[in-house]
Amino acid sequence: MPNEVKAFKPKIVAFCCNWCSYAGADLAGTNRLNYPADVKIIRVPCSCRVNPMFILRAFQRGADGVILCGCHPGDCHYTTGNYYARRRMTLLFSMLDYLGIEKERTRVEWVSAAEGAKFAATMNDFVETVTRLGENKRLEDLRCKE
Amino acid sequence: MQGMMIARAGELLENGTVTRVLGWQTGEFVYDITPAVFESAEELEKGFVYNSFCGNNLSKYLIQASRKEGKILVFLKPCDTYSFNQLIKEHRIVRENVYIIGIPCDGKTDGEFLKAKGVKGILGIREEGDNFVVDTLYGEKTIAREDALPERCRNCKSKKHMVYDELMGEEGEVLDSHRFDMVEKLEAMTPDERFAFWRSQLSRCIRCNACRNVCPACSCEKCVFDNPQSGIAQKAAADSFEENMFHIIRAFHVAGRCTDCGECSRVCPQNIPLHLLNRKFIKDIDTFYGEYQAGEDTESRAPLTNYTQEDVEPSIVYTRGGNN
Numbered sequence: 001m002p003n004e005v006k007a008f009k010p011k012i013v014a015f016c017c018n019w020c021s022y023a024g025a026d027l028a029g030t031n032r033l034n035y036p037a038d039v040k041i042i043r044v045p046c047s048c049r050v051n052p053m054f055i056l057r058a059f060q061r062g063a064d065g066v067i068l069c070g071c072h073p074g075d076c077h078y079t080t081g082n083y084y085a086r087r088r089m090t091l092l093f094s095m096l097d098y099l100g101i102e103k104e105r106t107r108v109e110w111v112s113a114a115e116g117a118k119f120a121a122t123m124n125d126f127v128e129t130v131t132r133l134g135e136n137k138r139l140e141d142l143r144c145k146e
Numbered sequence: 147m148q149g150m151m152i153a154r155a156g157e158l159l160e161n162g163t164v165t166r167v168l169g170w171q172t173g174e175f176v177y178d179i180t181p182a183v184f185e186s187a188e189e190l191e192k193g194f195v196y197n198s199f200c201g202n203n204l205s206k207y208l209i210q211a212s213r214k215e216g217k218i219l220v221f222l223k224p225c226d227t228y229s230f231n232q233l234i235k236e237h238r239i240v241r242e243n244v245y246i247i248g249i250p251c252d253g254k255t256d257g258e259f260l261k262a263k264g265v266k267g268i269l270g271i272r273e274e275g276d277n278f279v280v281d282t283l284y285g286e287k288t289i290a291r292e293d294a295l296p297e298r299c300r301n302c303k304s305k306k307h308m309v310y311d312e313l314m315g316e317e318g319e320v321l322d323s324h325r326f327d328m329v330e331k332l333e334a335m336t337p338d339e340r341f342a343f344w345r346s347q348l349s350r351c352i353r354c355n356a357c358r359n360v361c362p363a364c365s366c367e368k369c370v371f372d373n374p375q376s377g378i379a380q381k382a383a384a385d386s387f388e389e390n391m392f393h394i395i396r397a398f399h400v401a402g403r404c405t406d407c408g409e410c411s412r413v414c415p416q417n418i419p420l421h422l423l424n425r426k427f428i429k430d431i432d433t434f435y436g437e438y439q440a441g442e443d444t445e446s447r448a449p450l451t452n453y454t455q456e457d458v459e460p461s462i463v464y465t466r467g468g469n470n
């Protein structure tokens with residue numbers, strides 16, 4: 001029906017580190033665990049490869065939520081990468097909140113290669129949170145909207 | 147003070163300790179002070195000024211100036227020495243080429259600030275006790291120091307010079323300032339109020355890049371905002387996203403390195419309180435990772451190039467500052 005209002009489907013960008021979370025996502029797939037198809041995964045070499053600009057650019061291009069997944073602290077393939085990422089993201093999320101932008105749209109989760117179930121559960125939960133928040137209005141770029 | 151400074155600078159030029167002097171000169175108007183380099187005693191006599199309008203932080207100019215041959219003399223106020231130290235830590239200034247004279251500072255006012263208070267036709271300024279006496283076309287006007295100082299000077303963090311080769315006047319002390327009061331006030335608002343507040347401030351931004359260009363910490367040779375692929379390389383911010391993005395990234399790039407000198411807010415032609423963004427990062431770093439004052443020393447590691455295993459998780463943010 002043409003007049004039917006479509007249910008809101010959020011666009012979620014997930015930055016996953018190559019060594020843990022990306023493998024974790026793979027495991028979720030091979031285990032046939034369900035998580036919403038709204039999650040688009042971008043593979044990065046390490047969680048600390050993600051700079052604040054990546055996250056803001058994702059919002060600019062229409063993401064409603066951005067999640068960063070990496071190895072558990074202490075388990076980084078490059079030894080210390082995720083420790084730096086942790087500090088950066090803490091400060092960035094706090095700044096977004098300070099500007100009145102919904103902080104729930106951003107999240108950091110540590111997912112190891114063995115935690116396929118955690119990956120699926122995290123994504124389900126995050127998609128649910130963002131769906132509840134609705135469309136990203138406070139950090140949108142109208143030129144990039146359809 | 148100005149006489150003493152010119153005399154001392156003249157001496158140092160005379161005996162060959164330095165070849166150039168970095169100081170201030172009057173621009174188009176008397177309150178419109180610009181940094182300048184002087185090479186002889188005559189030039190100093192003719193152009194050098196030091197008064198209550200000389201708020202400019204000269205540290206950044208040393209990045210270029212200290213790479214030239216010969217030593218340069220520079221006058222630094224206490225808060226400028228923090229920026230100087232920070233640049234030394236980042237290996238941007240050649241310390242051997244700089245001779246620092248520390249000068250005391252009781253706060254600098256600003257022409258625009260006085261004009262907003264209804265002072266017209268400014269011809270000069272002098273300090274008398276706790277007052278500024280402004281010489282104008284319409285006679286002398288006396289303004290209490292408290293009323294004439296911008297926010298950064300009212301909440302001065304330190305009267306102590308972190309680094310100097312020679313000191314004029316007394317050695318000051320690090321002060322207990324209330325510089326985070328406004329940040330706390332904003333944090334106590336609801337997210338909607340905060341959003342409205344920052345929209346009303348940041349939407350005035352004309353992307354002149356003055357905040358970036360004046361900032362001593364913001365001195366990369368290649369700036370991310372000059373990259374045509376950055377998504378915000380426009381001359382003017384096209385929509386609210388660009389304004390947010392520019393200011394978040396600008397503040398983030400100096401997080402942990404910002405000494406809170408307040409130059410960004412001073413130069414902003416739209417009077418956006420940009421220092422409140424920087425102070426938020428400083429305050430967060432203080433609460434999460436322990437007290438840290440950039441520019442206090444030249445050895446310690448900056449908070450964002452450091453970590454401990456016990457650092458708080460980013461999820462701590464969800465428990466603070468109210469919910470949407």
